[in-house]
Amino acid sequence: MKLLKVHGSENDFYMLDATQFEQSLTESQIKQLAVTICKRNGAGLGDGADGLLYVDKADHLGPLGKMRVINADGSEASMCGNGLRSVSRYLAEQNNEQSFTVETMAADLPVAKMTDLAAGVPTYRVQIAPVSFAAAALKMHVNREAQKLIDQTIEELDSNLRFTAVAVPNPHLIAFVDEETIKGDQLGELGRYLNDGHNPIFPDGVNVSFVQIQGANQIFVRTFERGVGYTNACGTGMSAASLISVLLHGDQINNDVDITVKNPGGMVMTHVHQFKDESQDTIDLIGNATFVRNVTIDLEDALNGNFEQAQFTDTGEQTSYEKFVASL
Numbered sequence: 001m002k003l004l005k006v007h008g009s010e011n012d013f014y015m016l017d018a019t020q021f022e023q024s025l026t027e028s029q030i031k032q033l034a035v036t037i038c039k040r041n042g043a044g045l046g047d048g049a050d051g052l053l054y055v056d057k058a059d060h061l062g063p064l065g066k067m068r069v070i071n072a073d074g075s076e077a078s079m080c081g082n083g084l085r086s087v088s089r090y091l092a093e094q095n096n097e098q099s100f101t102v103e104t105m106a107a108d109l110p111v112a113k114m115t116d117l118a119a120g121v122p123t124y125r126v127q128i129a130p131v132s133f134a135a136a137a138l139k140m141h142v143n144r145e146a147q148k149l150i151d152q153t154i155e156e157l158d159s160n161l162r163f164t165a166v167a168v169p170n171p172h173l174i175a176f177v178d179e180e181t182i183k184g185d186q187l188g189e190l191g192r193y194l195n196d197g198h199n200p201i202f203p204d205g206v207n208v209s210f211v212q213i214q215g216a217n218q219i220f221v222r223t224f225e226r227g228v229g230y231t232n233a234c235g236t237g238m239s240a241a242s243l244i245s246v247l248l249h250g251d252q253i254n255n256d257v258d259i260t261v262k263n264p265g266g267m268v269m270t271h272v273h274q275f276k277d278e279s280q281d282t283i284d285l286i287g288n289a290t291f292v293r294n295v296t297i298d299l300e301d302a303l304n305g306n307f308e309q310a311q312f313t314d315t316g317e318q319t320s321y322e323k324f325v326a327s328l
């Protein structure tokens, strides 16, 4: 089996092209593979990963391919912004196309190759959509079954932080904080509680992001992800944070020019497109799609967590990415 280790803003994944198999993997094999290879600290394949990007043929005419996203804990997500950039690059290079759509769980999304952010840093734009603020879409039960949560406190969580919840279409909970809070432990405490599978507010879990406004059209976002934990960046989280920044802090963050979104793993650009009907809103997410290494391993070995025979070949792209981050 061939795998590709990829990342977007150091949110890292193993990408698996399902078309290489004569017989499709079963659902339980896909989940088991994600859980086994993504483990960190030497327990998984290589340095592990935040998730598995499962690339397959599209189910219908139009898209160049289909992306499924399996988190490191084996749960499936409806969307992954950082992952979609790498999948877009993979499909672009396989099919010699620059602009096309990719099927995802909730929508076929337009993607395109862009000018590289820096030398040796391949860059793609992906659309993040559909957007919904509805509690039902978020599977959220908050503040006596409020239908939306926009810039409100949640007393059970914190009496000062003001939260906004939005599905893009995976669920996100966003709060604007100061520099000390963004660096502190509260994000992890909230993230662990809201993703414990028992809490009454988000029983299915939620991605939690703290956002700091750093200047005109510049924000910093740190995310605790559902199904993973802290990640270096979350593409849908940064897109959701950009939309909420425009909504709540339009004096500093607006749609006139791209928004610069810094994160612990690097930087992306976003652009929010707003419509009268907010369910039509979309966000462009522009950032690196770095292929770090090719991996070859026997499928049965990978499923059984036996990684001794795995072969790794670095692409050399990571050096260019690190140079780019150092220049920020």
Ligand SMILES: N[C@@H](CCC[C@H](N)C(=O)O)C(=O)O
Residues within 6 Å of the ligand: 011, 069, 071, 076, 077, 078, 079, 080, 081, 082, 083, 170, 171, 207, 225, 226, 227, 228, 231, 233, 234, 235, 236, 237
């Ligand atoms: N890292 C991703 C989001 C992956 C899915 C998320 N953990 C979820 O369960 O919703 C991104 O870049 O968007």
